[in-house]
Amino acid sequence: MTALHARIRHLRVDGRDLVHDIDLRLPRGRWTAIVGPNGAGKSTLLRAMAGLQPFEGEVLLDGRPLAQWPSRERARHLAWMGQQETGADDLTALDVVLLGRLPHRPWLAPPTAADRAAAHAAMQATQSWEWRDRRLGSLSGGERQRVLLARTLAVDAPLTLMDEPLAHLDPPHQADWMAVVRQRVSAGHSVVSVLHELHLALQADHLVLMAHGTLAHTGAPADPDTHAALQLVFGPRLHIAQIDGRWVALPL
Numbered sequence: 001m002t003a004l005h006a007r008i009r010h011l012r013v014d015g016r017d018l019v020h021d022i023d024l025r026l027p028r029g030r031w032t033a034i035v036g037p038n039g040a041g042k043s044t045l046l047r048a049m050a051g052l053q054p055f056e057g058e059v060l061l062d063g064r065p066l067a068q069w070p071s072r073e074r075a076r077h078l079a080w081m082g083q084q085e086t087g088a089d090d091l092t093a094l095d096v097v098l099l100g101r102l103p104h105r106p107w108l109a110p111p112t113a114a115d116r117a118a119a120h121a122a123m124q125a126t127q128s129w130e131w132r133d134r135r136l137g138s139l140s141g142g143e144r145q146r147v148l149l150a151r152t153l154a155v156d157a158p159l160t161l162m163d164e165p166l167a168h169l170d171p172p173h174q175a176d177w178m179a180v181v182r183q184r185v186s187a188g189h190s191v192v193s194v195l196h197e198l199h200l201a202l203q204a205d206h207l208v209l210m211a212h213g214t215l216a217h218t219g220a221p222a223d224p225d226t227h228a229a230l231q232l233v234f235g236p237r238l239h240i241a242q243i244d245g246r247w248v249a250l251p252l
């Protein structure tokens, strides 16, 4: 069962191939982590899969080409959390989270009780409810990230794509983020995240490793082939070991 199938021959910007030769199926009802060195093309691939970046090829969402989805239906089906998003700094945290509910109601209609309940639940899940009346621009990096995560959760989409969702989060809130992801996945949703935190990516259900704009490996995080591929791409200074039954990756 595939939530999203990306076939990308080329993604060129200014005549440069940023991403190429991708044939990637993201499993439904699973958490997939995309990892790779700086500049490997992770964010570019994620943006292409979200329909935010043109490319030569095709992305199938639930078997239907992305371009054939009516935009509101697609926005209810695929939630997006980008990196370092700007533009909403003057809105209160609650209003930012309510933006996640826009695809659920008619154009210019005010939020319904169901929208408010979804926003409240999402802000409780990311422990950001106490800042609901504060402007987004006044929050710290981690606080802001938790509000943006709540906005993404409030969409309640079957597929969520997140680019570096753990940036600025302290370790307890990183663990909370994983718990939220686990809840969504156990409810049958699919989550895809670009992560730099390899020790957390190794807790995912499925790992996608990128290098030089294309796929270097896909597989289970516990698979020795996956570990060998990680060491090949990141180099011998990456040490992969098991602690308390969990795989971790440490820079040496």
Ligand SMILES: Nc1ncnc2c1ncn2[C@@H]1O[C@H](COP(=O)(O)OP(=O)(O)OP(=O)(O)O)[C@@H](O)[C@H]1O
Residues within 6 Å of the ligand: 013, 014, 018, 036, 037, 038, 039, 040, 041, 042, 043, 044, 045
């Ligand atoms: N708009 C753009 N114009 C030109 N080059 C770009 C553009 N966006 C990204 N790139 C280049 O494409 C390559 C891939 O960038 P991308 O942000 O996808 O990498 P990444 O794997 O997410 O990196 P990081 O881990 O550093 O966030 C990089 O070499 C980057 O400099």
